[in-house]
Amino acid sequence: MIRYTPKIRNILNFIDEYGFITSRICAYVFFKNSKCQLEMARKTLRKLANNKDIVANKDKYGRELIYQFKKSTVSDHKYYLLNFYAEIFNQVTEIEYFKLEESWGSRRSDAHIIFNNIIDGQDSFKSYLIEYDKFHKTNPVEKYNEIYDSGYVQEWYREREGLENHFPDIIIINYSGKCVESNRDEYKIIGLDYNFTDLLQKVILP
Known part of the structure; x- marks a missing residue:
């Protein structure tokens, strides 16, 4: 029973x-x-x-x-995104927001996460847009430059978080953990492999 x-x-x-x-x-x-x-x-x-x-x-x-x-x-897509969510949940103080398939006008991110972590008594706010890229078909620079220039993300953070001109860093999940670098200063691109190697150093602590 x-x-x-x-x-x-x-x-x-x-x-x-x-x-x-x-x-x-x-x-x-x-x-x-x-x-x-x-x-x-x-x-x-x-x-x-x-x-x-x-x-x-x-x-x-x-x-x-x-x-x-x-x-x-x-799908592999949902499997790895939810495993990523669980890994973050297990290591941080609080997940404030998580959504699969977040749309930004005509574009969308595979997932969107915001979390808070208390480190040495200080509250650390982190936010990321996430892509699962099984076959290395995603060009994150082209895609996220377009999303950045649309202003949808910045407006979302202005309305929800009261942040001006905020744009999250991008996480690319693929088998190798390798990814291209961002070509602009407004955000960086972080690669994670399927085991989320160095998750703490790459995503939670920076």
């Missing part, structure tokens, strides 16, 4: 919103401060699956179990 506690309901709501969850994502997001977070996440998801609230499905690479309401293929 499962008690549908607020945590259990939040896990189910996450699956409803994003289409899936893994043990690692569940551990980092819903058992962040637990001593045995991964084991607790696995135990909880197994219980939900045994209770037929969700189903367990092997991902297409056989890496790990994907928990869903109904078995379906999870």
